[in-house]
Amino acid sequence: MSDQAATITPDPAPPAPTGRPPKVSSRGRTAGPLANSNADGDDVPEFELFGTPGPRGLPPLTEFLDIWDVNMLKMRAEVNRQQHHTTLYNSDFLIVRRGQEFQIKITFNRPYNPSEDKFAVEFLIGSNPQFSKGTYIPVFPTKERQSSWAGRITETSNNVITMAITPAANCIVGKYRMFIAIVTPYGIRRTRREERNDIYVLFNPWVSADSVFLDDEVEREECVLNEMGIIYHGSFDDVAERTWNYGQFEYGVLDACLYIMDRSAMPIINRGDATKVVRQASAMLNSRDDDGVLMGNWTGDYTYGVAPTSWTGSTEILLNYSSSKMPVCYAQCWVYAAVFNTFLRCLGIPGRVVTNFFSAHDNDGNLKTDIILDENGRIDRARTRDSIWNYHCWNECFISRPDLPPGFGGWQAVDATPQETSDGMYRCGPASVRAIKHGQICYPFDAAFVFAEVNSDVVFYSRTKDGAMEPVKVNRTHVGRMILTKGAGDDTRREITNQYKFPENTPEERTMLEKADEYGCHREKSDPPQADVDVVIPSLEISVGDDFSLNLDFVNQSDQPRTVDAYVSGSVVYYTGVTSAEFLFRTPTVTIAPHKSEREVVEVQSRTYMKHLVEQGNLHFIVTGKVKETGHIATAMKVVILRTPKLSVKVTGVPRVSEEMLATVEFTNPFSFSLDDVYIRMEGPGLMAAQSKYYSLIPAGSSLVWAEIFTPRRAGATRLVACLDCSALRQVTGQASVTIEP
Numbered sequence: 001m002s003d004q005a006a007t008i009t010p011d012p013a014p015p016a017p018t019g020r021p022p023k024v025s026s027r028g029r030t031a032g033p034l035a036n037s038n039a040d041g042d043d044v045p046e047f048e049l050f051g052t053p054g055p056r057g058l059p060p061l062t063e064f065l066d067i068w069d070v071n072m073l074k075m076r077a078e079v080n081r082q083q084h085h086t087t088l089y090n091s092d093f094l095i096v097r098r099g100q101e102f103q104i105k106i107t108f109n110r111p112y113n114p115s116e117d118k119f120a121v122e123f124l125i126g127s128n129p130q131f132s133k134g135t136y137i138p139v140f141p142t143k144e145r146q147s148s149w150a151g152r153i154t155e156t157s158n159n160v161i162t163m164a165i166t167p168a169a170n171c172i173v174g175k176y177r178m179f180i181a182i183v184t185p186y187g188i189r190r191t192r193r194e195e196r197n198d199i200y201v202l203f204n205p206w207v208s209a210d211s212v213f214l215d216d217e218v219e220r221e222e223c224v225l226n227e228m229g230i231i232y233h234g235s236f237d238d239v240a241e242r243t244w245n246y247g248q249f250e251y252g253v254l255d256a257c258l259y260i261m262d263r264s265a266m267p268i269i270n271r272g273d274a275t276k277v278v279r280q281a282s283a284m285l286n287s288r289d290d291d292g293v294l295m296g297n298w299t300g301d302y303t304y305g306v307a308p309t310s311w312t313g314s315t316e317i318l319l320n321y322s323s324s325k326m327p328v329c330y331a332q333c334w335v336y337a338a339v340f341n342t343f344l345r346c347l348g349i350p351g352r353v354v355t356n357f358f359s360a361h362d363n364d365g366n367l368k369t370d371i372i373l374d375e376n377g378r379i380d381r382a383r384t385r386d387s388i389w390n391y392h393c394w395n396e397c398f399i400s401r402p403d404l405p406p407g408f409g410g411w412q413a414v415d416a417t418p419q420e421t422s423d424g425m426y427r428c429g430p431a432s433v434r435a436i437k438h439g440q441i442c443y444p445f446d447a448a449f450v451f452a453e454v455n456s457d458v459v460f461y462s463r464t465k466d467g468a469m470e471p472v473k474v475n476r477t478h479v480g481r482m483i484l485t486k487g488a489g490d491d492t493r494r495e496i497t498n499q500y501k502f503p504e505n506t507p508e509e510r511t512m513l514e515k516a517d518e519y520g521c522h523r524e525k526s527d528p529p530q531a532d533v534d535v536v537i538p539s540l541e542i543s544v545g546d547d548f549s550l551n552l553d554f555v556n557q558s559d560q561p562r563t564v565d566a567y568v569s570g571s572v573v574y575y576t577g578v579t580s581a582e583f584l585f586r587t588p589t590v591t592i593a594p595h596k597s598e599r600e601v602v603e604v605q606s607r608t609y610m611k612h613l614v615e616q617g618n619l620h621f622i623v624t625g626k627v628k629e630t631g632h633i634a635t636a637m638k639v640v641i642l643r644t645p646k647l648s649v650k651v652t653g654v655p656r657v658s659e660e661m662l663a664t665v666e667f668t669n670p671f672s673f674s675l676d677d678v679y680i681r682m683e684g685p686g687l688m689a690a691q692s693k694y695y696s697l698i699p700a701g702s703s704l705v706w707a708e709i710f711t712p713r714r715a716g717a718t719r720l721v722a723c724l725d726c727s728a729l730r731q732v733t734g735q736a737s738v739t740i741e742p
Contacts, residue, residue: 033127033128034267035127035128035129035133036262036265036267036268037126037127037268038125038126038174038175038261038262038268039258039259039262040127041124041125041127041177042124042127042129044122044124044190044193045190046189046190046192047188047190048187048188048190064184064185064189065110065112065117066108066182067108067182068107068108068109068159069106069107070106070107070194070197071104071105072093072094072196072197073102073103073104074093074094074095080103081094081095083100083101083102084096084097084100084102084204085206085225088225089249091200092196093175093196093199093200095254096199096201097202097204098169098173098202098203098272099166099169099204099210100204100206100207101166102164103163103164104121104162104163104165105162106161107160108159108160108161111156111158112156112159112161114141114142114153117182118182118183119141119180119181120138120139120140120180120181121139121178121179121180121181122137122139122178123136123137123139123176123177123178123199124136124177125172125175125176125177125268126268135172135268135269137171141153148168149165150165150166151164151165151166152164167201169204169209169210170211170272171201171272172201172268172271173203173271174258175200175255175258176199176200177197178198178199179193200254202347202348203274203349205224205348205349205350205398206220211274211275211400211401211402213400214350214398216488219350219488222352222487222488222489223345223351223352223398224345226345227245227246227249227686227718228243228244228245228685228719229243229246229352230243230486231244231334231393232355232391232493233355233575234390234391235390235639235641236357236358236391236481238541238641239357242334242733243719243721244312244314244338244353244721245312245313245684245685246314246341246342246345246685247314247315247685248314248345249685250685250689253318253342253346254346254347255322256318256322257318257342257346257347259321260281260284260285260292260321261280261284263290263291263292264280264292274349275401277347277349278344278399278429279414279427279429279430281340281344281416282414282428282430283416283425283426285336285339286331286427288426289425289426290425291326291327293318293328295328295330296332296336296418297330297331297332298332298578300727304329306328306329306330306679307330307725307730308330308334309723309725309731310679310681310725311335311338311681311723312681312683312721312723312733313683313685313690313721314341315342315689316683316689317335318339318342332575333389333393333394334353334355334393336393336415336416336417337395337415337416340416341353341395344395344397349398349399352396352485353393353395353485354393354394354396354413354496355391355393355485356391356392356393356454356480356483357390357391357483357484358388358391358478359391359392359453360388360389360452360479361388361392361419361576367451367452367457367522367523368458369456369458369459370384371384371458371459371461372384372463372469373461373462373472373633374462375462375463375464375465378624379622380463381579381582387577388458388478388479389575389576389577390576390618390639391575392417393417394414394416395416396411396412396414396485397411397412397430398410399412401430403444404432404443404444405443408432408434408435408443410432411499412429412431412432413433413436413450414428414430415427415428415450419449420449427446428449429445429446429450431449431450433499435447436450436451436454436500436501437499437501438512438515439513439516439518439519441516441519441521448520448521451521453479453480454480454483454500455480455501455513455516456479457474457475457476457479457524458474458476458478458479459474459475459524460472460473462633471524472528472632472633473528473530473632473633473635474524474526476504477504480500480501482497483495483496484496529632530632531630531632532556532557532562532627532630533554533555533558533592534554535552535553535554535625535634535635535636536555536636537621537623538551540640542619542642543642543645544613544642544643544645544729545606545610545671547605547606549601549603550568550570550602550603550621551599552568552599552600552602552623553598553599554590554592554597554598554599554600555597556594556595556596556597556598557595558594558595559594559595561592561593562592562628562630563589563591563592563628564590564625564626564627564634565589565625566587566588566590566625566634567585567587567624568584568588568600568602569622569623570582570583570584570585570619570621571584571619571620571621571622572609572612572618572619572620573614573618573620573639574618579620580612584602584608584609584621588600590625613728618641618642619639619640619642620638620639620640621637621638621640622635622637623636644730644732645668645670645732646732646733647680647722647723647724647732647733648665648666648667648734649664649720649721649734649736650663650664650666650736651664651720652664655741657715657742658711658713660710661687661709662710663682663688663707663709663736664706664707664708665680665705665706665708665734666704668701669698671700672700673728674699674700675697675698675729676696676727678694678695678696678697678724679693679694679695679726680692680693680722680724680725681722681725682720682723684721685719686712686714687712687713687718687720687738687740693706714740716739716740718737718738718739718740719735719736719737719738720735720736720738721733721734721735722734
């Protein structure tokens with residue numbers, strides 16, 4: 001055979017595909033597409049024949065039972081809403097909680113005869129509803145035939161019956177379509193699709209069979225029904241408060257919460273599992289990898305959105321997201337936590353916002369916050385990567401956690417702020433708070449991460465010229481100094497630090513650390529000698545724009561004189577501990593007599609820090625120094641929260657439902673400079689939807705007055721909250737309490 005004959009000519013490349021890509025099908029894996037949207041719903045036939053119609057077609061059905069009317073008893077004053085604790089929802093639909101009986105009235109064309117007439121109330125959710133998946137539930141009026149939802153007739157009066165229906169305590173949470181199906185000799189006849197008969201089924205913390213059952217009435221009232229919350233921020237020794245309107249009952253918020261799950265493509269069949277719902281929502285509340293609700297921004301530039309410090313509530317954020325289908329700009333940790341809290345309470349999951357003061361974000365995951373010093377004891381900012389947040393907000397939700405061993409249910413930590421990925425997505429939790437406290441960080445989800453946030457050691461390393469790193473001081477008590485949440489039933493602070501960790505230096509703490517060590521959380525084992533000189537920075541109360549004196553007390557605990565070559569650094573920092581700019585640096589040398597103290601006073605001028613201020617006005621002072629006689633390192637850290645002026649909020653008029661009232665916001669610029677591009681926001685649950693006002697300039701010393709007319713929608717005690725925000729001044733807030741009469 002010749003060489004030419006052996007040559008194989010390649011075929012020409014196939015033409016490039018044109019048009020749309022082929023539609024991806026789930027066939028071969030499932031019989032049909034997976035239902036993952038509560039908004040979708042297949043129409044059901046109004047008539048289903050048992051066989052084939054005869055040559056004359058269908059016979060007349062007038063002699064059989066027919067439906068004239070269905071009354072969902074959905075008004076606020078009626079029994080369903082009262083018994084199911086859903087009277088506050090501003091909705092035109094019936095809203096009930098699972099595991100608890102509700103009633104509907106059905107009017108027939110003639111009296112109902114139980115021995116001859118057969119009917120069922122059908123509830124459908126999502127597309128392709130199936131009985132085996134729990135997405136199609138027929139409810140029968142007789143005990144002889146029951147499904148997962150119980151039904152019974154409680155009253156009969158002429159042509160009207162009252163039927164009581166009890167959804168299963170583990171049923172899918174969401175919006176159901178309702179039909180009534182009547183059995184005739186020829187087939188099943190159904191009522192037409194009427195949106196007014198749709199029903200929302202929520203989690204039920206009042207029923208012991210539900211996984212979110214919370215056996216504490218005061219706690220339930222707070223963590224499910226309270227619309228107004230307090231979020232704590234600032235520093236552990238200078239705690240500040242911010243009032244927040246969760247607004248979980250406002251019009252459209254419930255639908256927005258269901259849309260969040262739809263947007264995540266969470267299968268409908270998983271939406272009865274509170275653990276899965278909460279974990280999915282912790283990913284969807286941030287937009288890092290799924291176009292979720294909120295876009296984070298810690299840059300200080302909020303030109304294309306609303307500054308995180310400017311929000312006063314969750315309602316506007318959730319409604320904007322559900323209508324625009326785009327992430328809302330912008331958020332930081334307390335905004336993520338506050339909106340997440342709205343989501344939890346709206347769906348019936350007990351939830352609360354907690355604040356951890358001095359919260360560690362450990363970049364290399366070694367359960368140590370590393371601060372690098374040079375050989376002289378000065379902090380090396382270029383090599384110090386870990387950060388300690390002045391505070392960090394996350395959520396707790398109350399779930400029984402049947403997926404964990406007994407005893408690890410109850411409060412679960414869950415965090416929507418995007419910090420680290422978990423199973424490939426930016427989310428965190430739910431992690432059992434009890435498991436965190438006892439070092440059982442092997443249990444899902446992300447317990448080890450939360451454990452590090454409250455238990456990390458602050459380790460100071462000395463870096464020599466040849467690059468060697470040696471631990472010179474370990475502070476085991478700085479991180480997780482205090483964990484706060486709002487008290488149940490009042491506006492007091494509740495410290496819950498003891499729910500996350502045992503007291504320092506106790507046998508229980510040592511046992512916990514040993515257990516955590518078994519699961520890979522390794523703490524700093526070395527124990528460097530303690531310096532016999534302490535540095536103490538007393539607390540300060542400083543307002544924005546003040547000059548002040550920073551007192552540094554060097555205390556010699558030895559019986560020998562000591563000399564300290566100190567480094568005093570003052571920086572403007574974000575609340576995440578990240579430095580924006582260093583505005584002060586001093587290098588005093590302090591000599592202290594035996595068992596005496598020496599005070600070094602550092603004068604701080606406002607002009608040095610004002611031009612560097614970022615939101616929340618945090619000044620961070622670090623003092624480090626080497627004791628000449630021993631070579632030991634003395635350190636101290638202090639966060640100074642600059643206090644801001646307050647807004648004056650007043651409410652006037654007759655406090656009665658549907659009567660016009662007037663809200664007035666007043667503010668005076670106390671500074672020697674003008675405030676530019678000022679936004680003021682105001683809202684209140686049951687009083688006023690979120691309103692905003694823009695002022696291009698507020699000159700130094702001048703005042704503004706903003707008056708807004710509103711009409712209360714419901715009776716009860718509530719509050720109006722307002723916030724002023726601009727690049728030079730963040731988190732200026734005010735509020736007014738009012739009780740509306742019926």
